[in-house]
Amino acid sequence: MQTWPNPFIEQRADPYILHHEGQYYFIASVPQYDRLEIRRADSLEGLRSADEVVVWRKPDTGPMSELIWAPELHHIDGKWYIYFAATHTQALDKLGMFQHRMFALECTDPDPLTGKWQEKGQIKSQFDTFALDATTFVHQGKRWYLWAQKAPDISGNSNLYLCEMENPWTLKGEPVMLSKPEYDWECRGFWVNEGPAVLVHNDRLFISYSASATDENYCMGLLWIDMTADPQNPANWQKSPRPVFTTSYENRQYGPGHNSFTQTPDGEDVLVYHARNYTEIEGDPLYDPNRHTRLKLVSWDKNGMPDFGIPPADTL
Structure with a gap:
C-alpha cells in the first residue's frame, strides 16, 4: 500500500493538491498568512522538494490585506483560478478575528507559476458575514461553488453552503445550506463546519469537511448524495x-483536517490534510505554524x- 513521508510538507496548513494534465500543483496557507505560493512537480513525491513560486502577495491595505487563508487552485475553461479568504486590518482591530470574506484571482496564461494573476474581487454570497474555504466542482453539467459561512440567524461560526456559479467568480441563484454544526464533535471550542472537499466514487458524491476548533478537537465529517439526486435539495x-x-493520541497526530483530495497516477484516491504532532500550543492555535501537510x-x-x-504516525 502506497505511503508517503510524514510530514509530507512541513508548516503548510489547509493543503490543496491539483492533478492536472499529468502534473501536480500544491497550494496551502503559509504560517505568515501573507502570500500565495504554488509548487509544481511531475509526481506527488516531487512536490516535497519542488520550488515554491510566490504568485501573489497581500496588499498593505484594503479588504485582502490580512490573514490570507486556505487557498485552492483550479483550472476552469482553460484559465487558472485561486480562491482564498482574507480580511483587513480595520476589521481585525474593530471586530476581531473572524471577519474574512472570499476572493478570486484569475490567470489567463498557460503557466500559473509564471503567468500574470488578476484580482477578480470578492465572491459575494447571500450574507455579508464571515466566509471562507471555498472550493468548486462540476456535477450534473453545472459548475458549483461550495464554502463555509456564518449565518446571521444560526448560532455558531460557520455552516456549509452550495450554489451554482454564473462564472468562476460570481454565484447564480440561491445558495442552499447543506450542513451546520449540530453534533457534539462539531461544536468543541467553536461551532464549525468548514473546509469542504469533494470526492466522487461510483454512484455517490461525497463532501468531507472539518469541524470544531483548530486544536486537537479538529476532525473531519462526511456528507454524501446519490449522483442523480438534486444537490440543491x-x-x-x-x-x-x-x-x-x-485525533490519534496513540500516533501523536492531533487535529487532522482541512483536507482536499487528489489521485495517484493509477487513480487511487489520496486524502491531503494537515495535523500537528503535539498538543502543547502556546497562544492562539492559528498562529502556531506546525500544522504540517500529510497524505x-x-x-x-x-x-x-x-x-x-x-x-x-510521523515517520520523519
Missing part, C-alpha cells in the same frame, strides 16, 4: 453522525463508503 444529503477522521490513501468499503482510517 438539502433533504437528499446524508450526514454521518460520527466523525470520520479524528494518506483512501480505502473503500464494500458499501462504497470511504474509509479514512487513523492518521498515521
Whole structure:
C-alpha cells in the first residue's frame, strides 16, 4: 500500500493538491498568512522538494490585506483560478478575528507559476458575514461553488453552503445550506463546519469537511448524495453522525483536517490534510505554524463508503 513521508510538507496548513494534465500543483496557507505560493512537480513525491513560486502577495491595505487563508487552485475553461479568504486590518482591530470574506484571482496564461494573476474581487454570497474555504466542482453539467459561512440567524461560526456559479467568480441563484454544526464533535471550542472537499466514487458524491476548533478537537465529517439526486435539495444529503477522521493520541497526530483530495497516477484516491504532532500550543492555535501537510490513501468499503482510517504516525 502506497505511503508517503510524514510530514509530507512541513508548516503548510489547509493543503490543496491539483492533478492536472499529468502534473501536480500544491497550494496551502503559509504560517505568515501573507502570500500565495504554488509548487509544481511531475509526481506527488516531487512536490516535497519542488520550488515554491510566490504568485501573489497581500496588499498593505484594503479588504485582502490580512490573514490570507486556505487557498485552492483550479483550472476552469482553460484559465487558472485561486480562491482564498482574507480580511483587513480595520476589521481585525474593530471586530476581531473572524471577519474574512472570499476572493478570486484569475490567470489567463498557460503557466500559473509564471503567468500574470488578476484580482477578480470578492465572491459575494447571500450574507455579508464571515466566509471562507471555498472550493468548486462540476456535477450534473453545472459548475458549483461550495464554502463555509456564518449565518446571521444560526448560532455558531460557520455552516456549509452550495450554489451554482454564473462564472468562476460570481454565484447564480440561491445558495442552499447543506450542513451546520449540530453534533457534539462539531461544536468543541467553536461551532464549525468548514473546509469542504469533494470526492466522487461510483454512484455517490461525497463532501468531507472539518469541524470544531483548530486544536486537537479538529476532525473531519462526511456528507454524501446519490449522483442523480438534486444537490440543491438539502433533504437528499446524508450526514454521518460520527466523525470520520479524528485525533490519534496513540500516533501523536492531533487535529487532522482541512483536507482536499487528489489521485495517484493509477487513480487511487489520496486524502491531503494537515495535523500537528503535539498538543502543547502556546497562544492562539492559528498562529502556531506546525500544522504540517500529510497524505494518506483512501480505502473503500464494500458499501462504497470511504474509509479514512487513523492518521498515521510521523515517520520523519
